[in-house]
Structure formats: C-alpha cells, structure tokens
Amino acid sequence: MARFKKITMLVGGVAMAALLAACGNIGSSTGGGTASTNSNQAGVQTTGQISKSEYSGVIKNGHYLTSNARGLTATTMNNTFNLTSFEGGLLNISKQFYDPANYIFQEGQYLSGSTLRSWLGRKSKNNPNGLNPKDNGKKDDSRNPIYVQSIEEQDFMQKNGDNLVLKGITIGIAMNAIDYYQKEQYGATFKQNISKAAMQNYGNDVAKQVVQRLRKTRGISSDLPIVVAMYVQAPTDNLSGGTFYASTQTKSSTIDNWNKLDVVNKVFPLIGASTKDFANNDSKSFQNFQSQVENFFPTVSDITAQAQYLDQKIQGEHVTITTQFYSQTEIISFTNFVAQVAPKFLPSGVPVDITINSANGIQAFLSRNSNDRNFESHVFTSY
Amino acid sequence: MARFKKITMLVGGVAMAALLAACGNIGSSTGGGTASTNSNQAGVQTTGQISKSEYSGVIKNGHYLTSNARGLTATTMNNTFNLTSFEGGLLNISKQFYDPANYIFQEGQYLSGSTLRSWLGRKSKNNPNGLNPKDNGKKDDSRNPIYVQSIEEQDFMQKNGDNLVLKGITIGIAMNAIDYYQKEQYGATFKQNISKAAMQNYGNDVAKQVVQRLRKTRGISSDLPIVVAMYVQAPTDNLSGGTFYASTQTKSSTIDNWNKLDVVNKVFPLIGASTKDFANNDSKSFQNFQSQVENFFPTVSDITAQAQYLDQKIQGEHVTITTQFYSQTEIISFTNFVAQVAPKFLPSGVPVDITINSANGIQAFLSRNSNDRNFESHVFTSY
Known part of the structure; x- marks a missing residue:
C-alpha cells in the first residue's frame, strides 16, 4: 500500500514536471520530489512566459507562490x-x-x-x-x-x-x-x-x-x-x-x-477643460466617437474613457460603454459598429481597449495593440 | 437663420455619409437628405461588415434599426x-x-x-x-x-x-x-x-x-x-x-x-457520466485542465465549461473560472498560466474561450479560434 502510494506520487511529480517543461520558456525545475541544494527554494518551478513582454512566475511545490502580505493597505483603499x-x-x-x-x-x-x-x-x-x-x-x-x-x-x-x-x-x-x-x-x-x-x-x-x-x-x-x-x-x-x-x-x-x-490620467469626456489642456484634442476625438455611438444605438447610457499620459504623450486608452440590450443580435451589431468607428476616432499607435457592458455585466470587448489598425472584437456568448 | 440651419444640417448629413462610407464594405446609402423612391426605406444605410462571417446591419435615419418586438417571451425566460x-x-x-x-x-x-x-x-x-x-x-x-x-x-x-x-x-x-x-x-x-x-x-x-x-x-x-x-x-x-x-x-x-x-449542450465536469457518453473524453480533458488550474492557484473556487456538440462532434467550449484575487500581479500570473495549460487540455480545432472572474466581475479573458494553437489573452486593467 505504501509502495503504491509512493509510485502514484512519483507519477504525479513526473506528469507535472512534464507539463511544466512543455510550457514555453520553462524555468529551472527541481522536479516534484528531487532534493534541492537550497531548502528555501525546494520544488521551485516557473510558469514560463507567454510573450517576451510578460514575466514568467514562480511556482513553488506545485502552487503559485503568493505573497504573505497580499492586498494590505493602511486604511480601506478608497478607490x-x-x-x-x-x-x-x-x-x-x-x-x-x-x-x-x-x-x-x-x-x-x-x-x-x-x-x-x-x-x-x-x-x-x-x-x-x-x-x-x-x-x-x-x-x-x-x-x-x-x-x-x-x-x-x-x-x-x-x-x-x-x-x-x-x-x-x-x-x-x-x-x-x-x-x-x-x-x-x-x-x-x-x-x-x-x-x-x-x-x-x-x-x-x-x-x-x-x-x-x-x-x-x-x-x-x-x-x-x-x-x-x-x-x-x-x-x-x-x-x-x-x-x-x-x-x-x-x-x-x-x-x-x-x-x-510626469504621468497624468485623464477621464474623457473632459469636463470644462480649456483648449490649452494637452488632452483637449484627444477628448474632442473621444467626444466624436461618443456621439457616433450614442447616435447609432438608442439605449447607450454611458461612454467614458481613461487615458494615461507620460510627458504629455498619450500612452493608451480604456473605453467603457454601458448600454441596455434587448437581444443578442443587438449586441453583435453594436459591437460590429463600434469596431468600425473606433479606428477613426480613438488614438492610434497606443493600446486601446473598449469594454461593452450591460446591467448583466460585460457583453463584448474590443482591443487594439499599438501597432494594429483594426480592433479585434469578441462578443461573450454561451451555449 | 433658417438658411444657416439648413447648411448645418447638410454638413451634418454629408459628414455622416462620409463616415459611414469609410466603414469597410459600406452598403447602399441614400445619404442624409436625399429623397428615396421607397419611403419605407428612406435614409437606410448599413454598418458594413467587420469580417466575412459577420453580417452588416441596417442603420435607418442614422440609428441602428431595432425590432419593435425585441425581447418578448410568453413567460419570464427561465434561464x-x-x-x-x-x-x-x-x-x-x-x-x-x-x-x-x-x-x-x-x-x-x-x-x-x-x-x-x-x-x-x-x-x-x-x-x-x-x-x-x-x-x-x-x-x-x-x-x-x-x-x-x-x-x-x-x-x-x-x-x-x-x-x-x-x-x-x-x-x-x-x-x-x-x-x-x-x-x-x-x-x-x-x-x-x-x-x-x-x-x-x-x-x-x-x-x-x-x-x-x-x-x-x-x-x-x-x-x-x-x-x-x-x-x-x-x-x-x-x-x-x-x-x-x-x-x-x-x-x-x-x-x-x-x-x-442533433445538437447537445454539455456542462463540464460531467456529473456521473458513463464512459460511453460521447462527451466523456472531453470531460476528462477538462477535468485535467481543472485540476492543473486548481492546483496552481490557492483560491480557485469554481471552474466549469459549456460545450456544444453537433452530430456528437464538439463545436466549441466556453470555460468560466471564478477565483478570488488579492492583487493585479496575481491576475496577470494566473492568466499567463492558464494561457499555457489551456492548449494542452482544451479541445483543438474549435473555438474556445476562457473567462476569468472574481467577485468584482471579469478580470481576464482568453480565446482561441478554430485554427489557432495559442490563446490570445487580455487582462482587464485601468489607469
């Protein structure tokens, strides 16, 4: 019985090591049960990278190594x-x-x-x-x-x-x-x-x-x-x-x-901004996008965006559209429409994403990387 | 004054027509103020297609043409x-x-x-x-x-x-x-x-x-x-x-x-399915995915999937993962990990998407088209 258990564990360890080894750029692995020279780091593996701009993370004894101090703040985080x-x-x-x-x-x-x-x-x-x-x-x-x-x-x-x-x-x-x-x-x-x-x-x-x-x-x-x-x-x-x-x-x-x-966040549409505000042109473009979208669909209740500037140059934009939908086909048509007007009005050369929400949560999502012209879109569906 | 107003409207109409004409495969357009031979269809335009597999939709008098009967059901829709x-x-x-x-x-x-x-x-x-x-x-x-x-x-x-x-x-x-x-x-x-x-x-x-x-x-x-x-x-x-x-x-x-x-929806993991169930292998693969993910991250509370079968052949899978996160870096690492294990366990050759939720709503989203091997991932962030 003890022997059986040991074998099962070994197989488990090998299977996991094999799995992790197959994960792209795999980090060093001490395997499931192999002894390590540094007891503090025993059983340490990494998740591997999904892209060159993302970190590989640390897996310890098979689990993601979380921080003991996760989520601590002095007072309730106010936002x-x-x-x-x-x-x-x-x-x-x-x-x-x-x-x-x-x-x-x-x-x-x-x-x-x-x-x-x-x-x-x-x-x-x-x-x-x-x-x-x-x-x-x-x-x-x-x-x-x-x-x-x-x-x-x-x-x-x-x-x-x-x-x-x-x-x-x-x-x-x-x-x-x-x-x-x-x-x-x-x-x-x-x-x-x-x-x-x-x-x-x-x-x-x-x-x-x-x-x-x-x-x-x-x-x-x-x-x-x-x-x-x-x-x-x-x-x-x-x-x-x-x-x-x-x-x-x-x-x-x-x-x-x-x-x-010099990092500044702006929320569009800018309220009462002067024409000298460095974000004024981006806000104007956003407002054009906003009126196109609101004009297209009868029940759009809210469109806002967060933009971030470094040295007064835009770094990206997160757009949130909230609207009531009455059917899945409305969501699909609306998303298609947004995908078509967004490239004309939203900033180019920086990452932009658009979240389309209803009272029931997210309905669709569009995004564009820095170098793309067209937005990728996804409508959330179910079977 | 009346003259001024007329010009403004004309400009508005032209601007809209120009906008819509620039929207990909633009449909027929009667323009903002042009008379139509069919009064029923006056001012009808289309949204244009975003891809060959998606319909262009109808815009009437500048607005998306919704149905008068949208969302009607005999009794409260039960699900x-x-x-x-x-x-x-x-x-x-x-x-x-x-x-x-x-x-x-x-x-x-x-x-x-x-x-x-x-x-x-x-x-x-x-x-x-x-x-x-x-x-x-x-x-x-x-x-x-x-x-x-x-x-x-x-x-x-x-x-x-x-x-x-x-x-x-x-x-x-x-x-x-x-x-x-x-x-x-x-x-x-x-x-x-x-x-x-x-x-x-x-x-x-x-x-x-x-x-x-x-x-x-x-x-x-x-x-x-x-x-x-x-x-x-x-x-x-x-x-x-x-x-x-x-x-x-x-x-x-x-x-x-x-x-x-012959369309059948299955929810994974299958409960009490016989080994003869045509979805049994897919469910087994899903359960392997599930245990990898649950093992990786300490607070994963729920992983389920919907799969659809036509003539007993899988057509796609929607996976939903619910977990508590304590920091943005945990979400990023978790998403990277899911992107790496998903190709090994989830069905290939059909569209698959994975939604990662916390109590605060969607945190990340991954998807793969029929022909891709790797998942595209997106972590929802804000400035």
Missing part, C-alpha cells in the same frame, strides 16, 4: 482603480529595470504581512516601526494624516542551476494626497488634504527608511538592486486611479536621486 | 443562457441560408410587438390568434401547458439601387420542455413536463401557422424564402441554454419536411 493601477503600474515600472526576458517575477516574499502591517500603522510605543506619524490626538486639519497608504514588494529572480536567486526587488509606495478619516468609529468621513510638497517630502523619507530596513532583511544583500517607485492615490470619487510620480534604483542603503515621472 | 443561445444560435443558423457576404442583417420588422404578444398568448375569445392552447382551467398536470415560449424574427436584405429589399426571413420558435407555472399569483412555482413528442408535434403545427400568417403579412411575398428553426429551452437550473432541434426553409405556405438537428 478600486487605485489598487489596479498601483499594482499593474508597478509591474510596468519593474519591466524597465528587470527585463522579462531575463528575470522571473515572484510575488513579494521578504516583507511579511505582519511586518507590513506594522510599517503601515502609525508610529507608537507599541508600534515603533510605524511609518505613518504618531497620533497627535487632533481631529481636524491639525491632525497628523496617514501619509503612507500601501507598500508593495515585487521580487525578480534568475536561475542558478536548480535554484532561483533573488536579483532585484521593486518597492512601490502609495501615498495619500487626501487622507479620509473618521472622528469616531462608524462616524462621518472627513477629508484632510495633504500638500504635494508635504506628501513628497514625507514619501522620500519613508522610501529611505524602507531601503535601510530592507538592507537589514535576511536574504537581501547590501548591493541588491532595489527599485523604489512612488505613487499618489487618486481621490475616492475619481474615475481613474492614481499615478506614479517618481522612481529610483539603488544598490546601497541610501537613495541619492529621484527620477520625476 | 438567461436560453436567451443568449436562442438568439445567437438563430443567427448562426441564418448564416447557413443567407451568406453574410451577400445579405444584410435587419432586426425583425414584420412582426410587431403587439402581434407577437398576441401570438405568444393563450388562444381565447379575446385573443383568437394565440398560439398557446386555451386555458382549460386545470391547475395540475392535466392543464394545457404553455408550449411556445418565444418567437424571434430576423430579416435578410439585399441592395437594389438605393434601397434595401427583403430577400429572406428566419423565424426562431423557442419551445418549452418544462412549463413553469404558478397556481396563484405570487404563489409557489410548479413544473409541468412536456413530452418530446408532444412538444415537437405542437411546435410543427405552430411553425405551419406562423408561415401561413407571414405569407399574409404586408411586404412578404408568396415565395420569399422563410427559414424556420425550432429550439427547445433548457430547464431553469441548467448551466447552459437550450438547443435547436429542427430547421427548414420554405418558399411556399407549407412546410414539407424538417431537417433534424
């Missing part, structure tokens, strides 16, 4: 766009430093959930490592706000024989431009504005402390490249997330200089 | 999959008779909402045209059930100079295999099973009456091709919709013979 844009944007920044062709992505493994929880808390007797200022007891604009909303760690690995070795870390630090707080539990929510200068100064100081603490963390060498990227959260009622405003890479315990990032 | 699969499937049947390269699709314009409402009702003194049987007053299995749940009209047009001319009609008739009814308003719901033979006999009779009535409808000639497709609804608790079981085309007032359609 779901912030979460997506912070984490997705951080990965894009990482790609500039750690080429997906040469590095394997690992969810942060060096900062534990308990460590990050204490860092994101206020400094106090009980929490000497808190990166947010101590509570000064005030309940108005003279209070010490929560500056640091979230910290995200991303690890970048390379193969060394059978092991994966840490070759770089990226730390994202999400700062509040507005701190939302309650004066009493379950009470009304108040806003405390934080000036840009105060936020940036506080953030730079936090970044330095984080780097110093990381250098003392087991497994992180004194010259490991650490990228730090600073993010400012968008207000609760914004229809887009925040943006990264600075980044740097350090191979020591200090941060010598920051690269300022 | 949202039924609606999508009935209407989408009907369009696919139409494509076999009216090639999208040569015909333009128009939402049904000949059966009005009030006509269809009376047809879908029970026959009675007040409703002599009711296609469902008269109420015999019974409240148990001896009652006359509602056989006909929904009737859908699709029109297929061709250009003739400046006009669009009706060249064919498709009628879909959705039949109940189970009639859900209440004995008293707001009361409990009871089920009345309808035998396959009774349903088919009743359906054939209804189809004949519908064809006879269409022949008497203004604008429909005595020899216009009419395709009739018979659909049986899936039960309320089914995880897929119903299927078409027969179709025919007639150029007269009678229906001489039916083509039986």
Whole structure:
C-alpha cells in the first residue's frame, strides 16, 4: 500500500514536471520530489512566459507562490482603480529595470504581512516601526494624516542551476494626497488634504527608511538592486486611479536621486477643460466617437474613457460603454459598429481597449495593440 | 437663420455619409437628405461588415434599426443562457441560408410587438390568434401547458439601387420542455413536463401557422424564402441554454419536411457520466485542465465549461473560472498560466474561450479560434 502510494506520487511529480517543461520558456525545475541544494527554494518551478513582454512566475511545490502580505493597505483603499493601477503600474515600472526576458517575477516574499502591517500603522510605543506619524490626538486639519497608504514588494529572480536567486526587488509606495478619516468609529468621513510638497517630502523619507530596513532583511544583500517607485492615490470619487510620480534604483542603503515621472490620467469626456489642456484634442476625438455611438444605438447610457499620459504623450486608452440590450443580435451589431468607428476616432499607435457592458455585466470587448489598425472584437456568448 | 440651419444640417448629413462610407464594405446609402423612391426605406444605410462571417446591419435615419418586438417571451425566460443561445444560435443558423457576404442583417420588422404578444398568448375569445392552447382551467398536470415560449424574427436584405429589399426571413420558435407555472399569483412555482413528442408535434403545427400568417403579412411575398428553426429551452437550473432541434426553409405556405438537428449542450465536469457518453473524453480533458488550474492557484473556487456538440462532434467550449484575487500581479500570473495549460487540455480545432472572474466581475479573458494553437489573452486593467 505504501509502495503504491509512493509510485502514484512519483507519477504525479513526473506528469507535472512534464507539463511544466512543455510550457514555453520553462524555468529551472527541481522536479516534484528531487532534493534541492537550497531548502528555501525546494520544488521551485516557473510558469514560463507567454510573450517576451510578460514575466514568467514562480511556482513553488506545485502552487503559485503568493505573497504573505497580499492586498494590505493602511486604511480601506478608497478607490478600486487605485489598487489596479498601483499594482499593474508597478509591474510596468519593474519591466524597465528587470527585463522579462531575463528575470522571473515572484510575488513579494521578504516583507511579511505582519511586518507590513506594522510599517503601515502609525508610529507608537507599541508600534515603533510605524511609518505613518504618531497620533497627535487632533481631529481636524491639525491632525497628523496617514501619509503612507500601501507598500508593495515585487521580487525578480534568475536561475542558478536548480535554484532561483533573488536579483532585484521593486518597492512601490502609495501615498495619500487626501487622507479620509473618521472622528469616531462608524462616524462621518472627513477629508484632510495633504500638500504635494508635504506628501513628497514625507514619501522620500519613508522610501529611505524602507531601503535601510530592507538592507537589514535576511536574504537581501547590501548591493541588491532595489527599485523604489512612488505613487499618489487618486481621490475616492475619481474615475481613474492614481499615478506614479517618481522612481529610483539603488544598490546601497541610501537613495541619492529621484527620477520625476510626469504621468497624468485623464477621464474623457473632459469636463470644462480649456483648449490649452494637452488632452483637449484627444477628448474632442473621444467626444466624436461618443456621439457616433450614442447616435447609432438608442439605449447607450454611458461612454467614458481613461487615458494615461507620460510627458504629455498619450500612452493608451480604456473605453467603457454601458448600454441596455434587448437581444443578442443587438449586441453583435453594436459591437460590429463600434469596431468600425473606433479606428477613426480613438488614438492610434497606443493600446486601446473598449469594454461593452450591460446591467448583466460585460457583453463584448474590443482591443487594439499599438501597432494594429483594426480592433479585434469578441462578443461573450454561451451555449 | 433658417438658411444657416439648413447648411448645418447638410454638413451634418454629408459628414455622416462620409463616415459611414469609410466603414469597410459600406452598403447602399441614400445619404442624409436625399429623397428615396421607397419611403419605407428612406435614409437606410448599413454598418458594413467587420469580417466575412459577420453580417452588416441596417442603420435607418442614422440609428441602428431595432425590432419593435425585441425581447418578448410568453413567460419570464427561465434561464438567461436560453436567451443568449436562442438568439445567437438563430443567427448562426441564418448564416447557413443567407451568406453574410451577400445579405444584410435587419432586426425583425414584420412582426410587431403587439402581434407577437398576441401570438405568444393563450388562444381565447379575446385573443383568437394565440398560439398557446386555451386555458382549460386545470391547475395540475392535466392543464394545457404553455408550449411556445418565444418567437424571434430576423430579416435578410439585399441592395437594389438605393434601397434595401427583403430577400429572406428566419423565424426562431423557442419551445418549452418544462412549463413553469404558478397556481396563484405570487404563489409557489410548479413544473409541468412536456413530452418530446408532444412538444415537437405542437411546435410543427405552430411553425405551419406562423408561415401561413407571414405569407399574409404586408411586404412578404408568396415565395420569399422563410427559414424556420425550432429550439427547445433548457430547464431553469441548467448551466447552459437550450438547443435547436429542427430547421427548414420554405418558399411556399407549407412546410414539407424538417431537417433534424442533433445538437447537445454539455456542462463540464460531467456529473456521473458513463464512459460511453460521447462527451466523456472531453470531460476528462477538462477535468485535467481543472485540476492543473486548481492546483496552481490557492483560491480557485469554481471552474466549469459549456460545450456544444453537433452530430456528437464538439463545436466549441466556453470555460468560466471564478477565483478570488488579492492583487493585479496575481491576475496577470494566473492568466499567463492558464494561457499555457489551456492548449494542452482544451479541445483543438474549435473555438474556445476562457473567462476569468472574481467577485468584482471579469478580470481576464482568453480565446482561441478554430485554427489557432495559442490563446490570445487580455487582462482587464485601468489607469
């Protein structure tokens, strides 16, 4: 019986190794049951890449290696766009430093959930490592706000024989431009504005402390490249997330200089924008698209877009159309129509996607890569 | 002032015509203000095709021409999959008779909402045209059930100079295999099973009456091709919709013979299927896919698939994965992983799509056409 079980497991291990080996650019594999020289990395495999611009990820003992600190924030994240844009944007920044062709992505493994929880808390007797200022007891604009909303760690690995070795870390630090707080539990929510200068100064100081603490963390060498990227959260009622405003890479315990990032998100149609706004032409084009679409279909209730600019140059656009449909054929015709008008009005040379929703959720989806002229479309169907 | 307005309108008309003319394979256009010889078709344009397998649709006076009878059913549609699969499937049947390269699709314009409402009702003194049987007053299995749940009209047009001319009609008739009814308003719901033979006999009779009535409808000639497709609804608790079981085309007032359609929907993993089930191998492959995915990611809560078979040959698969994500990087890694294992386990040579959902809605989407080996993937992001 014991023997039978052992064989079954071995077959399982081989089958899995075979499966993973077949996954494109497979990373190093220690196999299901093979011993590893580094117990910390035993049974480590990678998912393989689906394209040269996407990272391979780490599989440990057959499972995707998640972070112990996943999804931690100082207060309730005030806008779901912030979460997506912070984490997705951080990965894009990482790609500039750690080429997906040469590095394997690992969810942060060096900062534990308990460590990050204490860092994101206020400094106090009980929490000497808190990166947010101590509570000064005030309940108005003279209070010490929560500056640091979230910290995200991303690890970048390379193969060394059978092991994966840490070759770089990226730390994202999400700062509040507005701190939302309650004066009493379950009470009304108040806003405390934080000036840009105060936020940036506080953030730079936090970044330095984080780097110093990381250098003392087991497994992180004194010259490991650490990228730090600073993010400012968008207000609760914004229809887009925040943006990264600075980044740097350090191979020591200090941060010598920051690269300022001029990233701006715009929501179209722009409300009350001046003709001098650098996004004004894109907004005008979007409004033409909007009126074509609204004119075509009687029940279109909402069309908006998020656009992102780097150095005032558009980087891409996410368009969302919400409308009521009465039949599947209406959805198909509408999607075909959108696919035809979109290339005329939406920005070219950058990725654009269009989500078509009804009250029942997503109905169709169109997208175009930077280099394409035509949109690929997909209507969600079922049997 | 009046003159100014006229010019503005003319410019508007020209701009719209120019826009539409630029839309791929543009159909006949009477322009914004040009007089038409057929007042019924004035200002008719088409959306143009996005591909040879998709219909161009009808735009009338600048708007998509919807049907007056959109979304009508005899009782509340008992399963949202039924609606999508009935209407989408009907369009696919139409494509076999009216090639999208040569015909333009128009939402049904000949059966009005009030006509269809009376047809879908029970026959009675007040409703002599009711296609469902008269109420015999019974409240148990001896009652006359509602056989006909929904009737859908699709029109297929061709250009003739400046006009669009009706060249064919498709009628879909959705039949109940189970009639859900209440004995008293707001009361409990009871089920009345309808035998396959009774349903088919009743359906054939209804189809004949519908064809006879269409022949008497203004604008429909005595020899216009009419395709009739018979659909049986899936039960309320089914995880897929119903299927078409027969179709025919007639150029007269009678229906001489039916083509039986052997279409079967399966939901994977099959529960308690015998090894003789023709879908058993596909279900096994799906279960391997399922265990790979569940093994990879700790919080996968649900993976199911709908597959459709014609003459016991698989036609395609819709896979739905529901899982909780804690970060955008988890979604990205998970999607990359799914893109790599899917080609190994999911059926090849037929279209397959995979929707990845969380409690917050769709997170990512993968699809593969019949002829491709690799899946295209898209992770929904925002700025």
